[in-house]
Structure formats: C-alpha cells, structure tokens
Amino acid sequence: xxxxxxxxxxxxxxxxLESIESDIMxxxxxxxxxxxxxxxxxxxxxxxxxxxxxxxxxxxxGRLAHRLENxxxxxxxxxxRPDQQTCQVLLEGFDQLSTMINEPxxxxxxxxxxxxxxxxxxxxxxxxxxxxTSLQLCxxxxxxxxxxxxxxxxxxxxxxxxxxHIEFDLIHDIHRKDKTPYDIIxxxxxxxxxxxxxxxxxxxxxxESGFAQRIPLxxxxxxxxxxxxxxxLVDVPAESIRRLERSMFQFHSCNEPTxxxxxxxxxxxxxxxxxxxxxxxxxxxxxxxxxxxxAQSFCRLLxxxxxxxxxxxxxxxxxxxxxxxxxxxxxxxxxxxxxxxRSMRIVSTEHLREQFQNLGxxxxxxxxx
Numbered sequence: 001x002x003x004x005x006x007x008x009x010x011x012x013x014x015x016x017l018e019s020i021e022s023d024i025m026x027x028x029x030x031x032x033x034x035x036x037x038x039x040x041x042x043x044x045x046x047x048x049x050x051x052x053x054x055x056x057x058x059x060x061x062g063r064l065a066h067r068l069e070n071x072x073x074x075x076x077x078x079x080x081r082p083d084q085q086t087c088q089v090l091l092e093g094f095d096q097l098s099t100m101i102n103e104p105x106x107x108x109x110x111x112x113x114x115x116x117x118x119x120x121x122x123x124x125x126x127x128x129x130x131x132x133t134s135l136q137l138c139x140x141x142x143x144x145x146x147x148x149x150x151x152x153x154x155x156x157x158x159x160x161x162x163x164x165h166i167e168f169d170l171i172h173d174i175h176r177k178d179k180t181p182y183d184i185i186x187x188x189x190x191x192x193x194x195x196x197x198x199x200x201x202x203x204x205x206x207x208e209s210g211f212a213q214r215i216p217l218x219x220x221x222x223x224x225x226x227x228x229x230x231x232x233l234v235d236v237p238a239e240s241i242r243r244l245e246r247s248m249f250q251f252h253s254c255n256e257p258t259x260x261x262x263x264x265x266x267x268x269x270x271x272x273x274x275x276x277x278x279x280x281x282x283x284x285x286x287x288x289x290x291x292x293x294x295a296q297s298f299c300r301l302l303x304x305x306x307x308x309x310x311x312x313x314x315x316x317x318x319x320x321x322x323x324x325x326x327x328x329x330x331x332x333x334x335x336x337x338x339x340x341x342r343s344m345r346i347v348s349t350e351h352l353r354e355q356f357q358n359l360g361x362x363x364x365x366x367x368x369x
Contacts, residue, residue, distance in 0.1 A: 005182045006104075006357050009052050012186075013101045016045040020094045028087035034078055042090070043072040044189075049097065051194035052185050055217075057363040060108045061100050066152075067119045068093045070131055073155045080122055093119050127151055135249040137165070137220075146196045146220045146249075153249060156195045156222030163222050163244040166234055170199070170215040170360065173236050175324045181217060181360040184234075191233060192223025199360075215328055220244075275306050282306045285315040290322045295329035302333045305342070312337060316348040327361045334364070 023042050027035065046068040053062035071090065074080040096115050100107025120128065130151035137146040145165065157163060166188075168174055174181055188194055200216040225233060227243050234241065276283045282305050287294050305312055314330070316322070330346060337344040348356065348365055356362050 004354050004357050005180055005360060006056060006362060008182055009056060010101060010104065013049050013052075014098075016048055017094065017098045017101065020045055020098075021091065024087050024091045024094070027082045028084055030082065034082075036076075039072065039076050039082070043069065043076055045094070046072055046097075047193065048186075048189050049101070051189055051197060052182065054197050055181060055185060055199075055360065058104055058108060060110065060112060061097065061104065064093065064097050064100065064112055064115065067116050068097065070127070070151060071119050071122045073151075074123060074127060079124060079127075086122055089118055089122055130154065133251070135251060137244070137249050145200075145218055148196050148220060148249075152195055153246065156193050156220075157246060159224065161192065161222045161224050162227060162230075163220070163246070164227075164230060165242040165244055166219045166221055166230075166236065167200075167240045167242075168217040168219065168234075168236055169240075170217055171324050171328070172214065173240075174217070175359065177235070180358065184217070184219075188219065188221055188223075188234070191225060192221055194219060195222055196220040215324075215331070273306070274301065277306050277309060280309060281311040281313055282309040283313045283315055285317075286319050288318060288320050290316070290319050290326035290329075295325050298326075298329050299332070302336060310342055312342055312344040314344065314346045316346060316352055319348075319352055322352060322355055324359060327356070327359060327364070330364055331361075 020042065023038060027038055027042065030038075046065050050062050050065035050069055053059075053065060068090065071080065071086075071093075075082050075086070080086060093115055096110075096112060100110060100112075120131070123131065131149050133150040135148055135150055135153055136144045139145050168181075168184060170181065173179075174184060185194065185197065197217070197219045200218050223230070227241075231238055231241055274284060276285075284298075284301060286298065290298070302312075314333070334344055346365055353362065353365060356365055
C-alpha cells in the first residue's frame with residue numbers, strides 16, 4: 001500500500017467494499033430475519049467511507065456513504081426490514097459507491113441524485129424529516145463548529161454513548177507525533193462514530209493578523225468510552241476535549257461575519273519584485289524548500305501583490321519539499337486572497353502533490369477560490 005494518504009483511503013475502502021455484495025445477498029437470503037453482526041458489518045463499511053471522505057474533500061462520495069449509513073441505521077434498529085427491495089436498493093447504492101471510489105476524481109463529477117433519492121425512499125417519514133433538519137454547534141464567537149443533521153446526531157447518542165468535540169492540532173498532535181490525520185480517523189472509527197470532521201481553516205489566521213502556530217482538526221465523536229479515559233485514547237491535552245450535550249445544538253444558522261482585509265500597498269517597494277505579471281495574472285515562484293523561514297517572506301509578499309491584478313498564481317514547480325509551516329502559510333494566503341476578492345491558484349508537481357496528500361492538504365491544490 002502506498003504511503004500516500006488518499007491511496008491508503010482508496011485501498012481501505014476497496015477492502016471494505018470487496019465483500020459488500022455477498023454480505024447484502026446473505027442479508028436478503030435471511031428473508032427479513034435479523035442478523036446483528038451482518039448488519040453491523042455492512043453499516044461499518046458505509047460509516048468508515050463517510051468518515052474519511054469528508055476529510056479528503058470527497059463530498060459526493062461522502063454524501064452517498066452518509067445516505068447509505070442513514071438507511072442502515074434504521075435496519076440496525078429494525079425499523080426497516082431487510083427484504084428484497086431494501087437489499088436491492090442497498091446493493092445498487094454500494095455498487096455506485098464502489099464505482100466512485102475506483103475513480104474518485106471522476107466520481108466526484110457523477111450525477112448521483114437519483115441514487116440518493118432512491119436510498120432516501122427507504123427511510124420512515126419521521127426519519128426523512130430528521131435527515132433534512134440541520135443542527136449546528138456554534139462557538140462563543142458565533143461561527144459554526146459542526147453542522148450535522150438531527151437524525152445523525154440522535155443516532156450517535158443512542159445506546160448511552162457520550163458525545164465529544166475533540167480538537168486535534170495537525171501540527172502538534174498529529175504531524176509532530178509522526179501520525180497522519182487518516183491514522184486518527186481510523187482509530188476513532190474503531191471505538192465509536194465520527195459524526196462530523198473538518199479542518200478549521202479560520203483558526204489559521206490571515207497574513208495581516210499573523211497566522212497561528214496551530215491548525216485544528218475538529219471531530220464530532222460519539223462513543224461509549226467514558227470521559228475519564230477518552231483522553232488516553234485520543235492522546236490530546238484535556239482542554240482539547242469537550243463533552244457535549246444535545247441541547248447545545250441549535251436549529252438556526254450561526255452568523256459568521258465576513259471579514260475584509262485592507263492592504264497598505266505603499267509599504268513594500270516594487271523594485272526587484274519577485275512577482276512576474278502576465279496580463280491580469282501575477283506569478284510568484286517559490287524556493288526549493290518551503291518551510292517556516294520561507295513562509296515568513298512569502299507572507300510579506302502576499303500582503304502586497306502587484307497593483308490591479310485580480311489573479312495570483314503560486315508556482316511550486318521548482319519546490320522539492322514543503323513542511324507544515326509552509327502549508328499553513330498557503331492556507332492563510334488563500335483566506336487572505338478571498339477577503340481581498342482575489343483568486344489564488346497553487347501549481348505543483350506530482351512529487352510535491354504526494355507531500356500535500358500525506359499531510360492531509362491535497363485540497364489546497366484544487367481550483368482557485
């Protein structure tokens with residue numbers, strides 16, 4: 001198996017899906033009888049793919065896996081009978097999921113509307129409403145930390161499970177401990193349910209205010225593990241674990257202010273600028289290594305790009321290595337450009353793309369924002 005995180009996720013997903021057809025056929029052959037172990041195995045396949053897909057930015061794959069997970073929750077609760085019709089819908093859904101996993105980039109472009117609607121048709125009237133009702137956990141500053149549907153939240157709390165907000169720092173809790181974000185996701189899935197998972201880009205700061213030396217990975221986690229021992233399992237400081245109650249989630253949307261970032265363009269001399277301007281695009285080529293020292297210079301340049309240029313291009317074609325500080329600077333730069341109403345695109349080599357993926361930042365190499 002490749003060390004590449006995305007490849008590891010794909011291979012793990014294929015392993016889970018390898019026996020899914022025979023498992024669903026075995027479920028159908030029970031003629032409506034209930035086999036808890038068999039149903040749990042099928043459910044875990046959907047859940048494991050959903051939990052990791054969100055982190056990798058595979059939104060369509062995550063949506064389909066989540067819809068299958070919802071249906072299987074009801075099968076596990078014996079509210080939906082695993083008859084021939086149900087099993088056929090599940091089989092078609094997992095077949096579509098397998099196709100998307102085999103070619104994730106193409107899979108993200110597939111129209112899965114019909115498949116999603118067919119699976120949704122398995123749900124009870126009450127559960128349909130619950131899956132369409134969004135609940136949010138807001139911070140003290142009013143922005144959303146987690147956005148989860150009511151059905152998923154209530155399923156996570158079943159069976160006396162505790163609900164936790166766990167904040168991993170990608171720099172200190174993961175990267176510097178020689179772990180990967182995917183390692184964390186898999187370990188949590190072995191001991192509970194990941195209800196939501198995302199990197200808090202806002203916490204990285206901006207180039208104007210100075211970016212923080214932390215990149216939070218927020219996980220909404222449901223588990224039977226007692227609060228007194230959860231810290232030993234996840235290996236993060238006690239202050240990074242918060243036990244939640246359902247009452248903390250709100251129906252209404254949080255109000256997240258839109259920031260604007262003024263730039264003093266006269267503060268930097270334009271002489272000998274490393275920026276190259278071609279038409280309406282400014283190009284900045286980075287050094288062979290992009291780490292903390294280079295990131296500081298990079299941030300100063302990004303604060304003062306050439307005048308009257310709406311599109312920025314960061315050229316990493318000559319860069320051989322990048323560390324977490326460099327990645328953090330790129331994240332802060334993307335947020336700053338969004339506030340300045342500029343687009344920014346990062347151009348990389350395949351070699352460097354693997355380093356981005358290994359650190360869980362392949363999404364940075366997408367289209368300009």
